[in-house]
Amino acid sequence: MPERTFRIWRGDAQGGRLVDYQVEVDPGMVVLDVIHRIQAHQATDLAVRWNCKAGKCGSCSTEINGHPRLACMTRMNLFGSDEVVTVQPLKAFPVIKDLVTDVSWNFEQNRRIPPFKPKPRDADGRYRMKQQDVDRVQEFRKCIECFLCQDVCHVLRDHGRKDAFVGPRFMIRLASLEMHPLDVADRIPAIRKDFGSGLCNITRCCTEVCPEHIGITDNGIIPLKERVVDRFYDPIAWLARKIFGTGKRA
């Protein structure tokens, strides 16, 4: 079995360092397998968050050779035979210990979003919607909340504007509600002001790292920005609303 060098961040919020481990790697292993081998044989106090090992729980998000990735979905044959594999915690969130970060800020953002508000039921007491009306929303529902998009977003990661921008994951959640055929809540003013759609400059890194291949930018954020334009920046749309009414929502 070939031996590989893993360089893993060891430390907490007070400090730490990158530590090298020599570890044997079997064919077919993913990065999370190797971390578990190091944990089992060399560093039993190494902290790593994981759960499903199938790319569906979003727990094992880390930065591997600088790329935000799921450790369980990153195969070892992605790397060169003598390449050092560096594993770090997510940069955008505070480190708790080693590879584990405190992502609770994300759950706070989720609570800020006005919930689903359905329109009145049909006369027979049922709700009806057709497949073509929910196709877009279903794409957004694939999100596993790994927060890789939040981590790679430079607005949060490098500019530290968590005070002004909710991040790509929650722009997607907002889009899933805003485009829902049964929802009648109006979140457009909040999307602009409270959730900071204007902070996103469309550099698409969130889309590039999404393990579920959600079209975060093209299908979520840009359509929301266009709805904000309808409401706040387009004088012709404003005039049309004045003449023909406000459309779907009050």
Place this chain on the structure above:
Amino acid sequence: MSETLRIGGHAGGFAATARTDRWWVGPLLTFAGLGAFVVYSTWAAFQGAYYYAAPYLSPFYSPLLFIDPSAPGAAPLEHAWIGAWPSWWPALLPASPAFLILIFPGAFRATCYYYRKAYYRSFFATPPGCAVGPIPQGRYKGETSLLIFQNLHRYALYFAILFIFILYLDAFKAFFKDGRLGVGVGTLVLLINPTLLGLYTFGCHSFRHLVGGGLDCFSCDRASAARHGLWKKVTALNERHMLWAWTSLFWVGFTDVYVRLVAMGVIRDLNTWG
């Protein structure tokens, strides 16, 4: 490049990253490609000459609002939409019809959602690559302050659509020389140009929103069902928006080069007119 290690072992500072791949290749190629186009199109706009070789008109100069027929390689005066070159034009600027129209396609590309990604990364390094340190800013404001004009992309779109029709008209005219129907290499070059521009323009994110993306219900009535059909077609183009952005950019530049070289007599246009 200054690097300081922070909690988590992350490097800080401009262009700092733990990435080991050649992340800089993409932004560098984009910088070279867009930079070359901007330099060439600016140079071509300043020439004010060799933009017409009957029956071909360079797209950089179309529509011809005013014409100075005394310039070499200029179109005859009857091709002007308004008339002869105006006397009020500042003497400091060359009498170039391109100055009057290039702002419109330029504004469309400058505010395009694809090009925004391209130049924010490659020209303004905000960020230069994913998980790569951006140029430090005091308080990042994105597109809420100085760049708030990006929200008017759809207005640039309206003009861009108009230009497609104008350029197709130019391509149609390129089938006729001295009243005789024919075809030349230049005709095909001029015909491909608005076609590629159309594939780019009608795949625009704003257009996608306007035709149907703004709806929440695609099945509520006949109008929304029709708009859904249109939205799906625009979406198919939109999924290749980057491809059409680059191919149309290259071709519009190539079309100008072709017409210019024919007008200057550097190359001979192969055609059926003889």
